[in-house]
Amino acid sequence: MKSKRLDSDFYTRDVLEVAPDLIGKILVRRLPTGEELRFRITETEAYRGVEDTGCHAKAGKTKRTETLYMKGGHTYVYLCYGVHHLINAVTGAEEQPQAALLRGVEGFYGPGRLTKAMQITKDLNAIDLTKSDEIWIEDDGTKPKYVTGKRIGIDYADEFYRNIEWRFTAPSEIKPKKTIKIKADSSKKKKA
Template sequence: MTKAKRLNSDFYTRDVLEVAPDLIGKILVRRLPTGEELRFRITETEAYRGVEDTGCHAKAGKTKRTETLYMKGGHTYVYLCYGVHHLINAVTGQEEQPQAALLRGVEGFYGPGRLTKAMQITKDLNAVDLTVSDEIWIEDDGTKPEYVTGKRIGIDYADEYYRNIGWRFTAPSEIKPKKTVKVQSSKTTATARKKTKDEDKK
């Protein structure tokens, strides 16, 4: 592992399908007004790729809300989702090519809303240049974890192709096992234990 270095413009100005998976394992740093630094390793991202991507905010063209997406790669795109959670993206690619990588999770906080709440990220940090900001940035310490791909979450409004494309990138440590049994009461648990013991005797 090498000494952590801030990611520069060359990292972000690539296509989002390169940047989003490369962000897995990088360190998101948030310096609070008190001077305290919060540092968490990124464990999940999603790629949103231009006006042709019907899951991307840019699908309807440039608006006051989405103008940040059209900035040069390396800026933040922070917005309020359903009036409840702030979500943070790293804008990627060249200027006027609207792409962004949504930061969906960091170690200890799975889910984009939990991430921003834990790191005190709000719309005040929208359109911030991650390459020079002293409030928020991303570092690379040489960690290159494996990742798996999957469908993006919460874009039911997109067409079938973009709903199902594997543009979500997740570190294996964040993959939660599916719950196959729901214990409803202590009586149910006792019955299940007895059944298991009876089966073991066979």
């Protein structure tokens, strides 16, 4: 089956449907040079509105979180701990903040490694995944099984939301045998 870009109907569903359905889909990033990076999504997490104390929307709509309140199908990209950019696919209806964090793609485990490898920064925040020529997600018909687990890095959430299994991870057969290493930018090396 030829890959097809996901449309608005895919994203405007509840995050608890979208996040697991993203497993096996292909994240595509077209660089300014025209080169396309294409990686299969292997791990996601669901964040579900103001009631979810693990979700950025828990404190309501702010300048930082306004993208979460957009109609499903937009990117929500933010800087985590001042170090790593993380990318989410906004889901659901407008003004109902939900998003699926993209935690991993083939070869790059962890949301910071994913965004570094694919050159995703805050410049790609609030992009419409259904129309953009810079970033989008495709479906080639692959429908892997997945396992669920607790979300990672949300110690601040209350016990219920810390323990709920809203992380979705692909089985080992679609994961590579080893992680691809990212070369460090030599201009940022510390002086001796």
